[in-house]
Amino acid sequence: MSTPHNQAANGEIAKVVLMPGDPLRAKYIAETFLEDPTMFNTVRNMYGYTGTYKGTRISVMGSGMGMPSIGIYSYELFSHYDVECIIRIGSAGAYTEELHLFDLVLASEAWSESTFALAQSGDDETLQKPSARVNAAIKEAAASLQKPLTEACIHSSDVFYYEANVDGHREFYAKHGCVCVEMESFALFHNAKVLGKHAACLLTISDSLVTHEETTAKQRENSFTNMMEVALEAALKLA
Numbered sequence: 001m002s003t004p005h006n007q008a009a010n011g012e013i014a015k016v017v018l019m020p021g022d023p024l025r026a027k028y029i030a031e032t033f034l035e036d037p038t039m040f041n042t043v044r045n046m047y048g049y050t051g052t053y054k055g056t057r058i059s060v061m062g063s064g065m066g067m068p069s070i071g072i073y074s075y076e077l078f079s080h081y082d083v084e085c086i087i088r089i090g091s092a093g094a095y096t097e098e099l100h101l102f103d104l105v106l107a108s109e110a111w112s113e114s115t116f117a118l119a120q121s122g123d124d125e126t127l128q129k130p131s132a133r134v135n136a137a138i139k140e141a142a143a144s145l146q147k148p149l150t151e152a153c154i155h156s157s158d159v160f161y162y163e164a165n166v167d168g169h170r171e172f173y174a175k176h177g178c179v180c181v182e183m184e185s186f187a188l189f190h191n192a193k194v195l196g197k198h199a200a201c202l203l204t205i206s207d208s209l210v211t212h213e214e215t216t217a218k219q220r221e222n223s224f225t226n227m228m229e230v231a232l233e234a235a236l237k238l239a
């Protein structure tokens, strides 16, 4: 049965779902890496596909941008479609000069000032954690593909554009140890926790708040192939 945001029938979505923010990144992954991909969702253009990767059934679906959006889609995948594991595969802005464009970052935890967890379940933790099992699978996959990654605390922000009076990234790095910023993992990890499911977040550095280098919109859609391949290999270990 469908939901207000997902037209898939029960059984059309695999147990492991890769979840980029951008639905066109989901389309690219399905068309580039999956065999026989079938589209299961077009509601709001939040494309979702199921296909096989090296013989294993895997799904990929966009989450949209921000915690309210991934909050809806991940909750429905976990609770309505019996999905066991979601690996977010996102873009992120670097808070430190040590991270460069296209570097991979695996979230060891997500710090946020967001009220998502408090509002959703009364959880007042400012750090939400990924599944240790899923992080282990991602690290194993990255090592076997010889793709270096940095495992570190990330910032899940509600804000993309800050005004100049806010000393954003320096403070988040100095006070909370966040090496980069994205906008969804805190809510995803929280939903997995309250529903007894598994989640992780693998990121590609798309821009730097320190050096102001940046990738294009098209590169964010289709060039983060190291991240895609690592996530697909990890999914094989989790399916």
Ligand SMILES: O=P(O)(O)O[C@H]1O[C@H](CO)[C@@H](O)[C@H]1O
Pocket (backbone or CB within 6 Å): 020, 021, 022, 064, 065, 066, 089, 090, 091, 092, 160, 181, 182, 183, 184, 220
């Ligand atoms: O590229 P995605 O996965 O959307 O991730 C990042 O990019 C968007 C902002 O440009 C936010 O969703 C942020 O989390």
Ligand SMILES: O=c1cc[nH]c(=O)[nH]1
Pocket (backbone or CB within 6 Å): 091, 092, 093, 094, 160, 181, 182, 183, 206, 207
């Ligand atoms: O949330 C995000 C994602 C990519 N780059 C940023 O600066 N912020």
